[in-house]
Amino acid sequence: MADDAADIGSGRLGEEELKRGFSDLHEPLSRSEALIAADRCYFCYDAPCTTACPTGIDIPGFIQKIRSDNVEGSAQTILRENIMGGMCARVCPTEVLCEEACVRNTHEEKPVEIGLLQRYATDPVLASGKQLFERAPSSGKTVAVVGAGPAGLSCAHRLAMLGHDVVVFERNDKAGGLNEYGIAAYKTVDDFARREVDYILAIGGIEIRHGAVLGRDVTLDSLREDYDAVFLGIGLGAVNALEIDGAEDAAFQNAVHYIADLRQAQDLGQLPVGRRVVVIGGGMTAIDIAVQSKRLGAERVDIVYRRGAEQMGASKYEQDLAKTDGVVIRHWARPLHLQDGGVKVVEFAGTALNDTGRLEDTGETFRIEADVVFKAIGQRLADEVTNDAAGGLVINGGKIVVDETQATSIRGVWAGGDCVGGGDDLTVTAVQHGKVAAIAIDKALRK
Amino acid sequence: MANLASEFLGIRSPNPFWLASAPPTDKAYNVNRAFEAGWGGAVWKTLGEDPPIVNVSGPRYSALHSNERRVIGFNNIELITDRPLQVNLDEMREVKRNWPDRALVASVMLPMNERVWAKYLPMIEDTGIDGFELNFGCPHGMSERGMGSAVGQVPEYIQMATEWAKAAASVPVIVKLTPNVTNILPPAKAAKDGGADAVSLINTINSIMRVDYETLTMYPTTDGMGTHGGYCGEAVKPIALNMVAEIARTADTSALPISGIGGVTDWRDAVDFLALGASNVQVCTAAMVYGFKIIDDLTDGLSRFLDGKHMSSVTELVGKAVPSVSDWQYLNLNYVEKAVINQDLCIQCGRCHVVCEDTSHQAITQTLNGKRHYEVIDEECVGCNLCVSVCPVDNCITMQQIESGIDPRTREAIDPVARNWTQHPNNPMRKDD
Ligand SMILES: Cc1cc2nc3c(=O)[nH]c(=O)nc-3n(C[C@H](O)[C@H](O)[C@H](O)COP(=O)(O)OP(=O)(O)OC[C@H]3O[C@@H](n4cnc5c(N)ncnc54)[C@H](O)[C@@H]3O)c2cc1C
Numbered sequence: 001m002a003d004d005a006a007d008i009g010s011g012r013l014g015e016e017e018l019k020r021g022f023s024d025l026h027e028p029l030s031r032s033e034a035l036i037a038a039d040r041c042y043f044c045y046d047a048p049c050t051t052a053c054p055t056g057i058d059i060p061g062f063i064q065k066i067r068s069d070n071v072e073g074s075a076q077t078i079l080r081e082n083i084m085g086g087m088c089a090r091v092c093p094t095e096v097l098c099e100e101a102c103v104r105n106t107h108e109e110k111p112v113e114i115g116l117l118q119r120y121a122t123d124p125v126l127a128s129g130k131q132l133f134e135r136a137p138s139s140g141k142t143v144a145v146v147g148a149g150p151a152g153l154s155c156a157h158r159l160a161m162l163g164h165d166v167v168v169f170e171r172n173d174k175a176g177g178l179n180e181y182g183i184a185a186y187k188t189v190d191d192f193a194r195r196e197v198d199y200i201l202a203i204g205g206i207e208i209r210h211g212a213v214l215g216r217d218v219t220l221d222s223l224r225e226d227y228d229a230v231f232l233g234i235g236l237g238a239v240n241a242l243e244i245d246g247a248e249d250a251a252f253q254n255a256v257h258y259i260a261d262l263r264q265a266q267d268l269g270q271l272p273v274g275r276r277v278v279v280i281g282g283g284m285t286a287i288d289i290a291v292q293s294k295r296l297g298a299e300r301v302d303i304v305y306r307r308g309a310e311q312m313g314a315s316k317y318e319q320d321l322a323k324t325d326g327v328v329i330r331h332w333a334r335p336l337h338l339q340d341g342g343v344k345v346v347e348f349a350g351t352a353l354n355d356t357g358r359l360e361d362t363g364e365t366f367r368i369e370a371d372v373v374f375k376a377i378g379q380r381l382a383d384e385v386t387n388d389a390a391g392g393l394v395i396n397g398g399k400i401v402v403d404e405t406q407a408t409s410i411r412g413v414w415a416g417g418d419c420v421g422g423g424d425d426l427t428v429t430a431v432q433h434g435k436v437a438a439i440a441i442d443k444a445l446r447k
Numbered sequence: 448m449a450n451l452a453s454e455f456l457g458i459r460s461p462n463p464f465w466l467a468s469a470p471p472t473d474k475a476y477n478v479n480r481a482f483e484a485g486w487g488g489a490v491w492k493t494l495g496e497d498p499p500i501v502n503v504s505g506p507r508y509s510a511l512h513s514n515e516r517r518v519i520g521f522n523n524i525e526l527i528t529d530r531p532l533q534v535n536l537d538e539m540r541e542v543k544r545n546w547p548d549r550a551l552v553a554s555v556m557l558p559m560n561e562r563v564w565a566k567y568l569p570m571i572e573d574t575g576i577d578g579f580e581l582n583f584g585c586p587h588g589m590s591e592r593g594m595g596s597a598v599g600q601v602p603e604y605i606q607m608a609t610e611w612a613k614a615a616a617s618v619p620v621i622v623k624l625t626p627n628v629t630n631i632l633p634p635a636k637a638a639k640d641g642g643a644d645a646v647s648l649i650n651t652i653n654s655i656m657r658v659d660y661e662t663l664t665m666y667p668t669t670d671g672m673g674t675h676g677g678y679c680g681e682a683v684k685p686i687a688l689n690m691v692a693e694i695a696r697t698a699d700t701s702a703l704p705i706s707g708i709g710g711v712t713d714w715r716d717a718v719d720f721l722a723l724g725a726s727n728v729q730v731c732t733a734a735m736v737y738g739f740k741i742i743d744d745l746t747d748g749l750s751r752f753l754d755g756k757h758m759s760s761v762t763e764l765v766g767k768a769v770p771s772v773s774d775w776q777y778l779n780l781n782y783v784e785k786a787v788i789n790q791d792l793c794i795q796c797g798r799c800h801v802v803c804e805d806t807s808h809q810a811i812t813q814t815l816n817g818k819r820h821y822e823v824i825d826e827e828c829v830g831c832n833l834c835v836s837v838c839p840v841d842n843c844i845t846m847q848q849i850e851s852g853i854d855p856r857t858r859e860a861i862d863p864v865a866r867n868w869t870q871h872p873n874n875p876m877r878k879d880d
């Protein structure tokens with residue numbers, strides 16, 4: 001049976017169904033909906049939502065401006081702290097950030113819809129392209145930024161605002177990082193990632209060199225020599241391996257690569273989709289590949305995670321979204337073997353925590369047959385970066401070590417986003433890192 | 448963005464938003480926080496003679512709430528400053544020195560005795576303040592002692608005290624008026640005749656908030672007894688706007704600069720006051736309800752509004768709406784509007800129907816072919832605007848003019864020529880033309 005050809009095909013769903021599955025996850029608010037939602041804000045002092053926002057947006061302040069129909073002023077309040085306020089309004093897990101902190105939860109378990117209000121405020125500005133920030137007079141300095149993801153672009157924009165010129169080195173053809181290649185398609189429809197990048201670059205003073213790779217075309221040393229400062233926002237370029245036989249590991253597709261193809265696909269109907277899909281992992285990527293597989297027409301999708309629901313990196317909201325889409329989430333099991341004879345058979349071992357709190361196998365095993373198997377167990381720093389560490393870049397736990405100003409162990413080099421330790425691998429955190437680093441770089445350059 | 452820099456009687460401030468004389472301006476600590484937050488100026492909490500007055504140690508405030516517990520109206524029985532004069536003067540001097548670009552005005556309330564005014568005003572002016580505001584407005588407590596609104600309700604007293612103040616002061620003098628009068632024009636005229644450089648209005652309105660439903664006493668009380676307070680906040684804005692507009696459109700008083708006060712909460716409220724003739728605005732309750740940070744929305748919103756109107760300064764807005772304020776007798780009685788319901792926007796709540804049916808002109812349908820359907824019956828609609836006011840959906844019901852043809856209600860042809868009451872045949876006093 002395992003020798004049957006795997007059932008992988010494209011066009012499992014019609015155009016209409018695909019359109020439905022990949023349209024906006026949340027409809028934007030109309031003006032009257034926004035006014036009703038805004039009216040629920042208590043305008044807290046020293047607001048918990050603002051504290052919970054990694055970029056520290058003045059949330060009651062922007063909501064007050066929505067209430068008084070000053071939408072542009074509201075957008076400025078948001079973008080001042082977070083130039084990707086538009087993307088964050090779509091992709092932030094608000095249920096564990098600002099909206100979790102909302103005092104409305106106390107009585108009603110229904111927070112102010114901060115994410116949707118943020119989108120309401122920022123959408124018109126991004127649509128009109130009106131620039132709300134001016135550049136300070138030129139400092140005559142030029143900063144190299146590696147990576148045009150959220151961290152790199154946030155850093156570049158703030159540096160440009162502060163009067164510096166920026167050259168961004170970016171491996172890919174398109175800027176945006178995982179906003180463009182990673183985030184679930186239904187969270188950022190209508191080419192929003194590209195439109196946001198265009199808006200950010202329109203401030204001026206930022207040049208992007210596509211196809212320029214750190215470790216291949218430039219080195220950290222050459223950048224330090226040629227520029228007044230360097231910021232690394234390179235994300236995590238490599239994918240973790242499963243704790244199984246190397247050849248068997250290779251039979252698992254990388255969820256992030258498949259998602260990148262999906263995000264760039266002109267026609268979703270052309271993508272190869274398995275009839276039965278198994279996903280290993282418990283984070284946002286696992287949920288995204290599972291839900292998107294289902295919405296592409298997979299009949300059965302199982303997520304298998306080695307720990308319980310509370311330990312999953314994906315929030316409860318994300319888990320519920322997957323379940324609503326018919327994804328089955330199985331806890332407390334890890335893959336042991338994979339037999340690949342066309343159809344794949346994955347053998348799992350049951351897991352549990354032992355008395356000392358360590359994960360161990362229970363001795364039970366079970367098998368799941370699948371046409372496609374994905375691993376979504378996290379990414380790590382690409383080797384070319386770690387290899388370049390001859391210059392003294394301190395790396396710990398597979399991530400670059402930085403201080404509270406995002407400075408690395410090398411003088412003149414700052415880093416932020418997923419590639420540094422201590423973060424939580426969210427878009428909003430990457431934006432904050434880039435902003436903090438830019439402010440520190442500005443300070444250093446003006447000494 | 449439009450520059451909000453403001454000049455009132457030559458007193459400069461970076462924006463036209465001053466804090467009104469009240470608790471937010473009671474101490475250097477508060478005023479420093481306000482100026483850090485961006486307020487353009489402050490009228491210091493009203494100063495009086497030493498020894499200072501004493502406040503109650505129970506509730507001073509109470510509020511009228513919306514269902515969402517938004518504060519719509521606010522009531523207080525606080526008196527003027529309860530701190531020794533010298534403490535206030537020392538702090539005012541320091542604040543003005545530290546914030547030279549902000550407006551700092553001293554509010555004063557003194558007994559009706561010329562010598563007292565001559566003694567205190569120079570002392571206060573010596574702190575470096577930019578002007579005086581004479582508090583003829585507080586309607587509770589101080590009025591029982593012959594000050595505050597007890598002065599503001601008698602034009603002769605206003606004029607007399609203003610003359611004393613003008614004689615003793617070299618900086619501009621603003622007279623703060625009480626709204627607890629039947630007609631605001633005589634007090635405004637008296638201030639002008641006394642030599643006032645400007646008027647500010649309104650101070651608070653006599654009010655009792657409610658009853659305590661358990662004890663059946665008034666609420667709140669101090670040891671079981673209460674007294675009327677002064678009402679302010681969003682709810683009083685329309686009253687204040689009318690008084691401001693009256694002063695601005697009346698020949699006798701129109702030359703008086705006005706500082707508009709009463710319910711300013713967001714920038715649109717400021718637009719209301721400015722367009723109806725005020726040159727700047729003062730805020731108390733909104734700051735007491737939300738904190739000083741609201742200045743951000745006030746300035747940002749006003750500045751963008753001016754941009755949108757292609758105005759480069761606040762001055763261009765001042766008085767813009769005054770020519771549109773008139774007397775009822777001059778409204779065009781030949782002008783006809785009817786309500787129109789947008790069926791695509793209607794959520795079929797039925798509120799327009801029931802209020803029109805129960806309390807007005809039976810001009811909105813309830814059903815069509817057995818289904819909920821709300822539509823205006825032009826034959827009955829008098830164009831009153833009630834349905835527009837109660838409809839929960841913004842812009843769902845709009846008023847639209849019928850310019851020509853037959854008015855289905857009166858069955859008469861619409862006359863394109865304007866005709867007001869003074870010209871109307873039903874008016875026995877009409878002026879024949
Ligand atoms: C599938 C998936 C779904 C996600 N969903 C969410 C979500 O819903 N909400 C959320 O908040 N976060 C989500 N995240 C996380 C979020 O996308 C990241 O935290 C964020 O993108 C990190 O930004 P960054 O700038 O650090 O890195 P990246 O976005 O990874 O950008 C790094 C950039 O650097 C470039 N680069 C890398 N190496 C080099 C090199 N050597 N030379 C030149 N350029 C280089 C890359 O091409 C890329 O453009 C998701 C992540 C994934 C993988």
Ligand SMILES: Cc1cc2nc3c(=O)[nH]c(=O)nc-3n(C[C@H](O)[C@H](O)[C@H](O)COP(=O)(O)O)c2cc1C
Nearest residue numbers: 467468469493523582650679680709710730731732
């Ligand atoms: C608690 C409180 C105390 C006040 N004390 C004074 C005062 O000492 N002197 C004064 O001129 N007005 C005083 N006022 C009136 C305010 O300055 C202002 O005229 C009034 O509240 C209307 O403005 P608002 O609606 O913005 O509050 C006080 C108001 C309040 C609420």
Ligand code: SF4
Nearest residue numbers: 793794796797799838
């Ligand atoms: S009040 Fe407005 S929404 Fe309600 S029925 Fe009438 S028109 Fe429709």
